[in-house]
Amino acid sequence: MNWIVNNGDLIGQLVVAHLATAIPPIILSFFLSIPIGWFANRFQVSRGILLTVFALLYAIPSLPLFIVLPLIIGTGLRDPINVVIALTIYGIALMARSTADGLASVDPDVRQAATAVGYSARSSFWRVELPLAGPVLLAGIRVVAVSTISLTTVGAVLGIDSLGALFTDGYQRNIPSEILTGIVVTIALALAVDFLIVRIGRLLMPWSRIVGAGGGRSARRQRTAATA
Amino acid sequence: MNFLIQAFAFIFDPKHYGTANGIEVRLGQHLLISFEVLVIAALIAIPVGYLIGHTGRGRAFAIGFSGGVRALPTLGFMILIALGVGIGLGAPIVALVVLAIPSILAGAYSGFEAVDRRTVDSARAMGMNELQIVAKVEVPLGLPLLIGGLRAASLQVIATATLADYVGGGGLGRFIFAGVQTQDYPQMLAGSILVIFLAIASEILFSIIQRLVVPAGVTAGRPKDVRVKSSRSRAALG
Numbered sequence: 256m257n258w259i260v261n262n263g264d265l266i267g268q269l270v271v272a273h274l275a276t277a278i279p280p281i282i283l284s285f286f287l288s289i290p291i292g293w294f295a296n297r298f299q300v301s302r303g304i305l306l307t308v309f310a311l312l313y314a315i316p317s318l319p320l321f322i323v324l325p326l327i328i329g330t331g332l333r334d335p336i337n338v339v340i341a342l343t344i345y346g347i348a349l350m351a352r353s354t355a356d357g358l359a360s361v362d363p364d365v366r367q368a369a370t371a372v373g374y375s376a377r378s379s380f381w382r383v384e385l386p387l388a389g390p391v392l393l394a395g396i397r398v399v400a401v402s403t404i405s406l407t408t409v410g411a412v413l414g415i416d417s418l419g420a421l422f423t424d425g426y427q428r429n430i431p432s433e434i435l436t437g438i439v440v441t442i443a444l445a446l447a448v449d450f451l452i453v454r455i456g457r458l459l460m461p462w463s464r465i466v467g468a469g470g471g472r473s474a475r476r477q478r479t480a481a482t483a
Numbered sequence: 484m485n486f487l488i489q490a491f492a493f494i495f496d497p498k499h500y501g502t503a504n505g506i507e508v509r510l511g512q513h514l515l516i517s518f519e520v521l522v523i524a525a526l527i528a529i530p531v532g533y534l535i536g537h538t539g540r541g542r543a544f545a546i547g548f549s550g551g552v553r554a555l556p557t558l559g560f561m562i563l564i565a566l567g568v569g570i571g572l573g574a575p576i577v578a579l580v581v582l583a584i585p586s587i588l589a590g591a592y593s594g595f596e597a598v599d600r601r602t603v604d605s606a607r608a609m610g611m612n613e614l615q616i617v618a619k620v621e622v623p624l625g626l627p628l629l630i631g632g633l634r635a636a637s638l639q640v641i642a643t644a645t646l647a648d649y650v651g652g653g654g655l656g657r658f659i660f661a662g663v664q665t666q667d668y669p670q671m672l673a674g675s676i677l678v679i680f681l682a683i684a685s686e687i688l689f690s691i692i693q694r695l696v697v698p699a700g701v702t703a704g705r706p707k708d709v710r711v712k713s714s715r716s717r718a719a720l721g
């Protein structure tokens with residue numbers, strides 16, 4: 256407990272650094288996966304190819320990727336940009352799948368109805384299909400958010416600032432409470448961001464809660480998709 | 484690109500073989516750690532997952548546990564254990580087992596859930612007892628999804644075993660951490676490339692196994708591009 260009281264400033268700084276590295280990948284992967292998900296469902300062959308390629312990206316281990324990226328994009332080894340880009344790649348790898356699944360789960364009848372009432376293909380996508388795919392996207396981005404916040408700590412072994420610095424420092428100076436603090440604060444941060452995303456989801460999709468409480472067909476479908 | 488050439492020169496340099504810190508030694512350690520972790524995690528997760536899948540109970544617990552582990556930073560968890568049990572292989576193995584369990588657990592129980600309830604009911608109607616249903620119906624039909632879970636776990640473990648050397652556990656991470664300390668970028672890059680190759684090899688191996696374990700004559704159980712839905716809710720609708 257003493258350690259936390261004496262190092263409140265350090266923890267605060269690291270939380271800020273951690274969020275500055277972890278939040279951009281979460282937002283970027285959400286928006287970048289929308290065109291990918293759309294394109295994946297657009298053609299018969301593109302789905303398999305795109306989803307396989309992005310699944311393969313997820314196979315690249317994180318620490319090695321932090322090291323290889325500077326070579327490709329010409330940044331310094333300790334530049335947080337490497338972590339942001341690497342985590343965005345992982346985020347997209349997970350999110351592209353959720354977005355493609357979510358968009359594919361929209362009832363074809365609804366899509367035809369949208370066309371029938373005069374939506375163009377573009378506005379049908381943005382105003383009908385994407386909102387209806389929302390719950391699946393929400394489930395996907397929650398997974399991305401939590402794992403991104405946890406993965407950000409790995410950069411610490413290369414000297415990139417994040418809450419992971421509490422692990423490396425605590426290990427070198429043999430302070431278990433510092434490491435424990437790092438773990439607890441990281442998990443708390445993950446839960447807080449997860450909670451925030453759920454609130455944003457409720458705000459943007461007020462209908463999903465009502466349907467969810469009623470246990471209708473679409474609610475059951477999204478539950479299956481969210482846990483599969 | 485110059486660094487990349489240097490990194491490959493590092494990998495193919497005969498000087499880096501045959502010593503106690505040789506590439507083949509570190510590669511072997513990396514594979515051994517990963518293998519041990521997968522075996523231990525499988526021994527814990529498969530029976531529990533089968534129990535959840537067969538009885539249909541405890542699913543919420545499994546999902547909650549997986550979510551909790553996802554938020555847990557493996558590096559911090561491993562270091563915390565290392566301060567308790569000392570440096571070496573102990574801490575990485577415990578941390579990696581915890582990391583590997585959720586994927587295998589999910590593969591085990593979702594494999595059972597993906598089996599059509601009518602298939603299980605017909606097995607029961609033919610006079611199979613619960614143990615026979617598990618062993619002769621649910622396990623073979625659920626195998627592709629279980630292998631899928633093992634595949635995800637293997638990838639995670641091979642990737643994260645890189646951190647093992649931070650607490651003296653050896654493996655390919657050795658080259659990365661030695662490179663970080665001496666500002667030797669080609670060496671770090673060489674270690675990274677080797678880990679990436681290992682991860683890709685694991686993916687290829689498991690994708691082949693996944694195809695081989697589909698029981699003859701079953702196409703419904705073949706891992707499809709679309710996620711498999713649980714048949715449990717559908718059966719209730721009639």
